[in-house]
Amino acid sequence: MFTRHTLLLAIGLPLAATGARAETPNDFLAGFAKEAQSADANFKGFSAQRGEQFFKARHGGEWSCASCHTERPGQIGRHAVTGKRIDALAPQANAERFTSRRQVEKWFKRNCNDVLDRACTAQEKGDVLAYLMTVKP
Amino acid sequence: MTKLAKPMFALLLLAGLGTPSAQADELRITARNATWQKECGACHVAYPPSLLPAASWREMMNTLDRHFGTDASLDAAQTKEILNFLTANAGRRAAVGKDGKPLQRITETNWFRHEHDEVPARLWKDARVKSPANCAACHQKAEAGDYGERSLRLPK
Numbered sequence: 184m185f186t187r188h189t190l191l192l193a194i195g196l197p198l199a200a201t202g203a204r205a206e207t208p209n210d211f212l213a214g215f216a217k218e219a220q221s222a223d224a225n226f227k228g229f230s231a232q233r234g235e236q237f238f239k240a241r242h243g244g245e246w247s248c249a250s251c252h253t254e255r256p257g258q259i260g261r262h263a264v265t266g267k268r269i270d271a272l273a274p275q276a277n278a279e280r281f282t283s284r285r286q287v288e289k290w291f292k293r294n295c296n297d298v299l300d301r302a303c304t305a306q307e308k309g310d311v312l313a314y315l316m317t318v319k320p
Numbered sequence: 321m322t323k324l325a326k327p328m329f330a331l332l333l334l335a336g337l338g339t340p341s342a343q344a345d346e347l348r349i350t351a352r353n354a355t356w357q358k359e360c361g362a363c364h365v366a367y368p369p370s371l372l373p374a375a376s377w378r379e380m381m382n383t384l385d386r387h388f389g390t391d392a393s394l395d396a397a398q399t400k401e402i403l404n405f406l407t408a409n410a411g412r413r414a415a416v417g418k419d420g421k422p423l424q425r426i427t428e429t430n431w432f433r434h435e436h437d438e439v440p441a442r443l444w445k446d447a448r449v450k451s452p453a454n455c456a457a458c459h460q461k462a463e464a465g466d467y468g469e470r471s472l473r474l475p476k
Contacts, residue, residue, distance in 0.1 A: 264390070264451060265363055265450070265453045266451060267364050289393075289394070289395075
């Protein structure tokens with residue numbers, strides 16, 4: 184335990200010193216996996232196919248994720264109410280996506296409430312991200 | 321006052337009254353804040369603070385988790401920063417609904433209705449406009465805070 188903490192400290196300190204750390208989609212995927220594992224001991228990894236179905240389905244409400252991000256999230260989307268342009272969501276099409284914890288947490292919180300009327304599980308978030316990472320521009 | 325100063329003073333006064341300063345303020349928005357621009361502007365044009373009174377902005381920033389049918393919640397620090405910016409630059413006209421509560425929709429204010437009373441009804445329903453919330457459908461430079469008539473183009 185001691186060595187593990189020391190190792191974390193050794194990695195964490197230089198990162199903290201450089202300020203906000205830029206993250207990658209894979210970092211978020213790993214984080215969701217860890218969260219899903221602790222929520223469910225039978226967690227068996229993420230599925231891009233399941234993520235795609237989740238993304239395109241309505242979940243009892245008026246909207247799906249695709250209502251704004253379109254069924255081709257490598258392309259530009261439009262806000263379902265205001266018509267405002269939404270930059271592509273797939274990381275291969277838009278390098279800014281899934282690089283900021285603040286942004287990722289903010290949008291999952293908001294959009295899961297809008298589409299599902301509840302928070303998304305780590306399994307759902309990981310599946311959707313796994314799907315988005317396969318989408319070409 | 322000297323003989324010359326009196327007419328000069330009157331002239332200045334006239335000039336002052338003549339310049340549409342109040343109007344110009346509404347057509348060209350100069351107050352800016354990076355957080356307001358980025359966060360409010362993520363889903364719609366970052367609406368100018370002068371278009372609603374402070375009471376309306378307070379109510380809005382207090383209910384961001386139920387913002388016109390969507391969850392638009394922000395963290396506490398950003399909410400506070402944006403609210404401060406909005407109230408510091410808020411409009412002075414009262415905007416109260418029939419229920420006595422501060423209006424939330426800019427399009428329901430007397431000012432907005434008056435300014436847009438010549439816009440034909442079919443235009444509001446045009447697919448390219450989609451919603452009266454879509455300022456930039458006609459105000460080509462809305463993103464830059466310019467709502468002047470020169471940059472106004474109605475979809476044909």
